[in-house]
Amino acid sequence: DAGVIQSPRHEVTEMGQEVTLRCKPISGHDYLFWYRQTMMRGLELLIYFNNNVPIDDSGMPEDRFSAKMPNASFSTLKIQPSEPRDSAVYFCASSYTSGGAGFTDTQYFGPGTRLTVL
Amino acid sequence: AQSVAQPEDQVNVAEGNPLTVKCTYSVSGNPYLFWYVQYPNRGLQFLLKYITGDNLVKGSYGFEAEFNKSQTSFHLKKPSALVSDSALYFCAVRAPTGRRALTFGSGTRLQVQP
Numbered sequence: 001d002a003g004v005i006q007s008p009r010h011e012v013t014e015m016g017q018e019v020t021l022r023c024k025p026i027s028g029h030d031y032l033f034w035y036r037q038t039m040m041r042g043l044e045l046l047i048y049f050n051n052n053v054p055i056d057d058s059g060m061p062e063d064r065f066s067a068k069m070p071n072a073s074f075s076t077l078k079i080q081p082s083e084p085r086d087s088a089v090y091f092c093a094s095s096y097t098s099g100g101a102g103f104t105d106t107q108y109f110g111p112g113t114r115l116t117v118l
Numbered sequence: 119a120q121s122v123a124q125p126e127d128q129v130n131v132a133e134g135n136p137l138t139v140k141c142t143y144s145v146s147g148n149p150y151l152f153w154y155v156q157y158p159n160r161g162l163q164f165l166l167k168y169i170t171g172d173n174l175v176k177g178s179y180g181f182e183a184e185f186n187k188s189q190t191s192f193h194l195k196k197p198s199a200l201v202s203d204s205a206l207y208f209c210a211v212r213a214p215t216g217r218r219a220l221t222f223g224s225g226t227r228l229q230v231q232p
Contacts, residue, residue: 004161031218043162043208043222056217091161095218106152107220109161 004110006092012116018080021113024073025094033093033107034067034077043091049075061086082117089114120145122211124223131199132231139194139226141209151192152210152220153183162208168192179203199230 005024013019025032033048047057052069060067064083069075079086089112095105121144131137143149150169154162166177173185183194192209206227210220 033219042224045219045221048219050218056219059219093162105218106164106167108164109154111161 004092004094004108006090006110006113008113009111010114010116012118013082014118015083016081017117018078019082019086019115019117021077021090021092021115023075023077023092023110025075025092026096026108027073029094029096029108030072031095031097031105031107032069032075033095034075035091035093035109037089037091037112038087046077046090079115082115084117087115087117120211120213120221122209122221122223124207124209124226126226127224128227128229130229130231133201134198137196137199137203137228137230139207139209139228141192141194141223142190143192143209143211144190145211145213147213147215149192150212150214151183151185153177153181153192153194154208154210154222156206156208156225158205165194165207199228201230201232204228204230 007022030051034046035043037043045059047067049069067077091109091112093107093109095107097105123142152167153165155165156162165181166175168175168185176182181196185192206225208225209223212220
């Protein structure tokens with residue numbers, strides 16, 4: 001498997017512009033997570049989906065952020081309008097719930113998208 | 119609420135020496151504990167996890183971690199460090215039920231000197 005795929009790898013945009021980050025999870029995985037990494041705040045969860053349904057979006061900073069998962073193989077994270085404080089590395093991760101007693105689910109991360117908002 | 123503490127921002131060790139990267143956690147119930155490694159400009163790579171069973175967990179690249187329930191710790195160890203082990207290491211925790219997302223520590227930078 002190719003692993004979690006994210007695009008673009010780098011994005012430079014100007015304040016006020018719309019930014020769309022994309023993620024393709026590992027085939028067969030039923031959970032998808034969006035994280036953000038900054039020097040100040042470390043790794044923080046933004047939102048996660050189970051079977052394409054958003055489960056917890058309490059980490060989404062504000063209404064400027066939105067995420068969708070239209071099908072099991074694709075998710076987007078959109079920022080509109082973008083601001084300089086949104087500059088960070090955004091990671092997508094996916095995991096598989098193996099089921100049964102004592103199951104565990106390891107999250108596998110994509111390479112990240114480095115976003116710079118000028 | 120669950121939390122993870124990595125008390126050392128950086129750990130320096132000479133190549134060939136044993137290394138330890140510390141992690142303590144707080145969570146309701148029995149924890150699921152993870153270690154990830156991040157190389158420059160790369161995503162996080164899974165190293166190992168503890169779910170249940172033997173307190174000593176072996177993972178990738180010769181790393182292991184010891185779960186200590188009484189001390190609520192999950193320290194990462196390796197008997198003999200390599201220069202190539204130099205990277206950023208994250209400990210993460212989640213409760214066995216409820217919220218699926220991991221809570222990460224702030225990370226520890228491991229520097230292995232030749």
